[in-house]
Each structure stands twice: as structure tokens, then as C-alpha cells.
Amino acid sequence: MRSLLYRLFRAFPATTGFLLASAPLAAAPAPDGGAARHTLNPVAIGMFLLFVLVTLFITWWAANRTRSSHDFYNAGGQISGLQNGAAIAGDFMSAASFLGITGLIFLGGFDGLVLALGAFSAWPLMLFLLARRVRNLGRFTFIDVVSERLERTPIRLVTVFGTLIVVILYLIAQMVGAGKLIQLLFGLPYEVAVIAISALVLAYVAFGGMLATTWVQIVKAVLLLTGVTICAVLVLHNVGYSLDELLVQASAAHPSGDAILRPGLLFKDPLQVTTTLVSMLFGTLALPHVLMRLYTVPDMHQAKMSAFYASVFIGYFYIALLVIGFGTVMLLYGNPRFFDADGGIIGGSNMASIHLATAVGGDMLTGFMSAVTFATILAVVAGLTVSGAAAISHDLYAEVLCKGEPDPAKELQLTRISTLTIGAIAVVLGILFQDENVAFIAAMPMVVSASVNFPVLFLSLFWAGFTTRGAIIGALLGLVSSVVLIVIGPQVWVSVLGFEQALFPYDYPALFTLPMALAACWLFSVTDRSSRADRDRGNYPALLLRSEFGNAPPAGAARSAQRTV
Amino acid sequence: METEGKLALVRRRTRRRMVFSVIILLSYFAFVLNWTGAGAFLTRALPGSHITGSLLMFVFLILFFLALELAFLWLYRREG
Numbered sequence: 087m088r089s090l091l092y093r094l095f096r097a098f099p100a101t102t103g104f105l106l107a108s109a110p111l112a113a114a115p116a117p118d119g120g121a122a123r124h125t126l127n128p129v130a131i132g133m134f135l136l137f138v139l140v141t142l143f144i145t146w147w148a149a150n151r152t153r154s155s156h157d158f159y160n161a162g163g164q165i166s167g168l169q170n171g172a173a174i175a176g177d178f179m180s181a182a183s184f185l186g187i188t189g190l191i192f193l194g195g196f197d198g199l200v201l202a203l204g205a206f207s208a209w210p211l212m213l214f215l216l217a218r219r220v221r222n223l224g225r226f227t228f229i230d231v232v233s234e235r236l237e238r239t240p241i242r243l244v245t246v247f248g249t250l251i252v253v254i255l256y257l258i259a260q261m262v263g264a265g266k267l268i269q270l271l272f273g274l275p276y277e278v279a280v281i282a283i284s285a286l287v288l289a290y291v292a293f294g295g296m297l298a299t300t301w302v303q304i305v306k307a308v309l310l311l312t313g314v315t316i317c318a319v320l321v322l323h324n325v326g327y328s329l330d331e332l333l334v335q336a337s338a339a340h341p342s343g344d345a346i347l348r349p350g351l352l353f354k355d356p357l358q359v360t361t362t363l364v365s366m367l368f369g370t371l372a373l374p375h376v377l378m379r380l381y382t383v384p385d386m387h388q389a390k391m392s393a394f395y396a397s398v399f400i401g402y403f404y405i406a407l408l409v410i411g412f413g414t415v416m417l418l419y420g421n422p423r424f425f426d427a428d429g430g431i432i433g434g435s436n437m438a439s440i441h442l443a444t445a446v447g448g449d450m451l452t453g454f455m456s457a458v459t460f461a462t463i464l465a466v467v468a469g470l471t472v473s474g475a476a477a478i479s480h481d482l483y484a485e486v487l488c489k490g491e492p493d494p495a496k497e498l499q500l501t502r503i504s505t506l507t508i509g510a511i512a513v514v515l516g517i518l519f520q521d522e523n524v525a526f527i528a529a530m531p532m533v534v535s536a537s538v539n540f541p542v543l544f545l546s547l548f549w550a551g552f553t554t555r556g557a558i559i560g561a562l563l564g565l566v567s568s569v570v571l572i573v574i575g576p577q578v579w580v581s582v583l584g585f586e587q588a589l590f591p592y593d594y595p596a597l598f599t600l601p602m603a604l605a606a607c608w609l610f611s612v613t614d615r616s617s618r619a620d621r622d623r624g625n626y627p628a629l630l631l632r633s634e635f636g637n638a639p640p641a642g643a644a645r646s647a648q649r650t651v
Numbered sequence: 652m653e654t655e656g657k658l659a660l661v662r663r664r665t666r667r668r669m670v671f672s673v674i675i676l677l678s679y680f681a682f683v684l685n686w687t688g689a690g691a692f693l694t695r696a697l698p699g700s701h702i703t704g705s706l707l708m709f710v711f712l713i714l715f716f717l718a719l720e721l722a723f724l725w726l727y728r729r730e731g
Binding site: 215394 | 654657658660661664665668671672675676679680682683685686687694696700701702703705706709710712713714716717719720721723724727
């Protein structure tokens with residue numbers, strides 16, 4: 087199984103790496119093929135071209151409405167809660183979710199659902215804990231929120247650093263996965279695929295900013311939800327719309343029999359499950375490109391509704407994946423059409439959902455789902471690019487270097503330059519990492535987000551005693567411990583560096599790094615007797631009121647108020 | 652409303668947020684029971700069906716969390 091999953095990582099690393107990273111290397115329940123190219127599908131190409139034309143039209147429309155940094159970063163704050171919920175779902179339901187979770191269910195049945203639950207459950211917490219307060223306190227990024235009460239320059243530098251690490255790692259993972267995926271689906275050379283994705287995303291983001299990105303994500307969400315609904319209905323049609331019959335037939339088809347309906351095929355250790363759940367939950371809650379979407383709505387009520395609608399869309403998506411996952415087991419195992427000469431599924435288990443589309447809907451549905459998968463990647467990469475550009479031009483340039491008073495024209499110009507730079511970096515790193523095992527890179531953003539961004543954001547909103555010193559030391563400890571534990575974990579220590587046994591047994595170490603970061607934040611805050619600490623604590627009541635009742639003053643005014651506290 | 656009154660309201664709302672969040676976290680991490688001896692009952696199929704408690708728990712948690720979100724929004728709406 088180890089070599090089987092390793093081949094899988096090599097073949098198709100990033101879109102699924104972060105999912106498969108947590109799968110214990112236990113018994114082999116299913117065969118797995120290599121990264122053979124998928125047969126070129128004219129329907130897929132046609133639908134993909136249609137999607138590109140529609141999204142470029144959206145970009146042209148949005149470009150005429152993007153005149154300031156405010157428009158660029160948050161679409162002028164005029165997106166409705168429902169639209170934003172759909173865009174969040176479009177941003178978040180990645181190819182990793184669609185292809186990776188289905189592939190995991192195909193391999194290991196029930197265990198594949200662990201990551202689905204982890205990814206979904208962050209959304210209720212987003213509504214309860216963060217949506218209102220983050221929306222009321224920030225302007226463009228979550229870094230605005232943490233710098234409201236803490237010393238602006240050091241906390242911004244630390245959180246910008248954390249954000250860029252998360253964005254770049256996430257971007258590498260997406261680009262490498264996207265390159266491989268496009269290679270498989272459309273038969274394009276890897277480099278051409280990576281450049282094409284980057285060029286399209288740059289067009290969306292550089293010209294249309296957040297408005298174009300939002301609508302690309304909405305279109306993608308609608309297409310993806312339509313696609314999974316069609317696949318799920320067609321699977322259920324095969325079994326007379328009986329979930330029980332689906333499970334009976336899936337158990338009969340799978341080499342492990344009805345063990346796929348219970349836990350234990352991929353995950354054996356409860357601690358492994360727990361640390362994966364912690365990473366997914368708290369990592370998702372603090373992803374910068376997701377939090378940034380809360381500023382695209384006009385008020386806190388719409389921000390809350392955004393989180394709720396996102397939950398509905400994402401929850402529906404994962405329930406549909408349950409049907410699709412067991413549908414792949416039922417319809418693909420034993421059908422030689424989908425397996426190569428060595429007995430592995432063509433393209434690896436991540437192609438299971440695409441093969442399922444072929445099995446239930448023929449070339450037309452295969453083409454549609456392939457185009458949807460491509461759209462999925464574009465939407466996620468666009469969201470990441472906006473977030474990275476905002477961290478550089480808003481958080482670093484405007485707020486740190488210009489002390490909150492930048493020349494608006496220069497700021498917008500820098501935003502576009504940052505976007506182009508991030509796009510170029512994505513292409514270069516995507517090509518450099520194409521033959522590497524990047525599963526660890528895919529795991530890192532969630533762990534870093536959970537261990538660096540989440541503690542700082544959560545404590546700055548909910549703990550009066552939090553100080554700048556505690557935040558900086560806690561964030562740095564979270565970052566260092568995340569990187570060290572991932573490096574000495576199975577994915578890097580064994581798979582990349584070639585050692586026989588990992589020094590740390592888990593791929594997702596957030597169960598250990600998050601408490602460490604929180605403990606450091608607490609310890610170095612309660613022992614902080616500096617005058618800055620007194621101001622940090624004194625700022626809390628005013629922040630609490632603004633976080634709940636709104637009326638957040640503009641950045642300059644906020645700073646003046648802070649100086650007087 | 653006076654500042655003290657507003658702060659009291661915020662604290663009440665914060666407690667409510669925490670209660671909802673703790674319910675989510677407890678239910679969420681209860682999913683780990685599936686991999687432990689204490690949760691062995693979850694791995695059994697329902698009477699007359701192939702649907703296991705584990706699968707049911709996955710779907711139930713998603714629906715339960717959505718219901719909690721609705722309740723949370725309703726409480727805020729009622730409060731105005």
C-alpha cells in the first residue's frame with residue numbers, strides 16, 4: 087500500500103496529496119493505476135472553452151467596475167450573502183475534495199469521509215465565532231482584525247508572513263496538481279497546462295480583481311454542484327434510488343467487502359484521525375483567502391448569511407460525494423474498461439469520479455465533469471492569488487510601509503504587479519516541483535493556518551489578556567513546530583528524504599502544534615508587564631463593542647483612537 | 652445603550668457563541684469514537700439494512716450542524 091500510495095502521490099500529487107497525506111499506509115484494498123493519459127474528449131474541450139469564454143466576459147465586465155483598491159480587494163463590498171456563500175463554496179470545494187475524497191472512498195470506503203467532515207465542520211464555527219466579528223473589524227484581510235488592538239507593525243509582519251506561506255504552499259500544491267490533472271484530462275503537456283492556468287487566473291485577477299474572482303467562483307460552484315447532483319442521481323437510478331441497495335452492491339464489488347461500510351481500512355489509529363480532524367477544522371477556519379471573502383459583503387448580517395449558505399452548499403456537496411464515492415465502488419470495480427493491463431484503475435484512484443461520469447453518463451457527462459474540474463482549479467487559484475496580492479499590497483505596503491496612508495493609485499498598481507508576480511511564482515514553482523513528492527507541501531498550509539493564523543485571530547477576538555508579545559511568540563512557535571513536525575513526519579522524513587522510519591508518526595501535526603501555539607500565546611501574554619501590553623489589554627473593550635455592533639472606523643481613524651486609548 | 656449595557660450584551664452573546672461552538676466541537680470529535688472500542692456499536696449495520704451507524708453519523712452530523720446554524724441565526728433574528 088505504501089508504494090501504491092507513493093505512486094499515487096507521484097502521479098497526482100497536489101490535488102489529492104493533502105487528502106491522501108493522512109491516509110495510514112495499511113492494507114491495500116484496491117488496485118491503483120499509474121498516471122496514464124485520459125483519452126482526449128472533444129466535449130470536455132468544448133465545455134472548457136465555453137467556460138473560459140464566459141469567465142473572460144465576466145472579467146471584462148468586472149474590469150470596468152474595478153477602479154480602486156477597495157473594488158480590487160473586496161468587490162466594493164456589494165456581494166450579497168447568497169452570492170458570497172456560493173463563491174465561498176466555489177473557493178473551498180477544490181479538486182482535492184471532489185476527486186480526492188471520491189478516490190479515497192473508492193479505495194477505503196467510509197474512511198474517505200474523515201476529510202469531508204473535517205472540511206465541512208469549519209463552517210458552523212465560522213458562523214458562530216468569526217463571521218460577524220471578522221467582518222466588523224477588518225477592511226480587506228483578517229490581518230486588519232488582529233492589528234486592531236495589537237501593535238500594528240510587528241503583528242502585521244508576522245501574520246503577512248504566515249499568510250504568504252499558506253498562500254504559496256497552497257498555490258504550489260494546486261498548480262502541480264492542476265498540471266497533472268490537465269495532462270490527464272486533456273492530454274496537454276504539463277508545462278503548457280501550468281502556464282495556461284496561470285495566464286487565465288492572471289487575466290481574471292489582474293483585470294477583474296475580487297469581483298471577477300467572485301463570479302468565476304460562483305459559476306464554478308453552480309457547475310460543480312450541478313455535476314455532482316447529476317452523477318449522484320444517475321448512480322441512485324442504477325439501484326432504484328435505494329441507498330441500502332447501493333451499499334449492498336458496493337460491498338459486493340469491493341475487494342474488502344462490507345468492511346468499506348465501517349472505519350478501519352485507511353485509518354487505524356484514533357489519534358491519527360483526531361490530529362487530521364484538528365488540522366482540517368482549525369486550518370480551514372483561518373485560511374486567508376477564505377476569510378477575505380467575508381469583506382465582500384455590505385454588512386455583518388450578510389457575512390453571517392454567507393457562512394450559512396456556504397455551509398449548506400458544502401454540506402450538500404459532501405453528502406452527494408458519499409453517494410458518488412460508493413457509486414464508484416459499485417460501478418468501477420470489476421469493469422475492465424476502467425482498469426489498465428496491470429490491474430490498476432486508469433489514471434489512479436483520483437480519476438474514479440471521472441470514470442464514474444463515463445460509466446453513468448457517457449462521453450457527454452465525462453466532458454462536463456472534466457471541464458468542471460478544470461473550472462474548479464481556476465477558481466481556487468484565483469482566490470489564492472487575490473489573497474496573496476492583498477497581503478503584499480495592502481497589509482505590507484499600504485499598512486506597514488505607508489503607515490496606512492498610501493497613494494491609492496500606487497497601491498492599485500502594486501496590487502496588479504503583486505498579482506503578476508504571484509502568477510509568475512506559481513508557474514515557476516509549479517514547473518520546479520512537477521516531479522517532486524509534494525504531498526507534504528499540500529499538508530502544510532492547513533497545519534500552518536491552524537497553528538499560526540488561528541490562535542492569533544481567535545485570541546485577539548475572544549481574550550482580553552492577549553498581548554502583542556504573546557501573539558508574536560505564539561505565532562512563531564506555531565510556525566516552527568508545524569514545519570519541524572512535518573519535516574520529521576512520514577511524508578518528508580521517509581518519502582522525500584528516504585529514511586527508514588519517521589521521527590514523528592503523524593502527517594498532520596496540528597493536534598500538537600495548535601495547543602503549543604495557544605499555550606505560548608497565553609504564557610507570554612500573562613507574563614507580559616510592558617506598557618504595550620497594558621495598551622493591548624486596554625484596547626479590548628472598544629474592540630469588543632466594534633466587533634459586535636459594527637461601525638468600524640476606517641484604518642486611519644482606528645489608529646488615532648488606538649493612540650488615545 | 653450605555654457602554655456597560657452593550658458590553659453585558661456582548662458577553663451574553665459571547666457565551667452563546669461558545670455554547671454553540673462547544674456543541675459543535677464535542678459532536679465533531681465524537682466522530683473519532685468510530686475508531687475506538689467505545690464506539691464499536693457505531694460500526695454495526697442498522698436492523699434490516701446495510702447502512703452502518705458510522706455512515707449515519709456522518710450524514711447526521713452534517714444535518715445537525717446545519718440545524719444548529721439555523722437555530723443560531725434564529726436566536727439573533729429574534730433578538731433583533
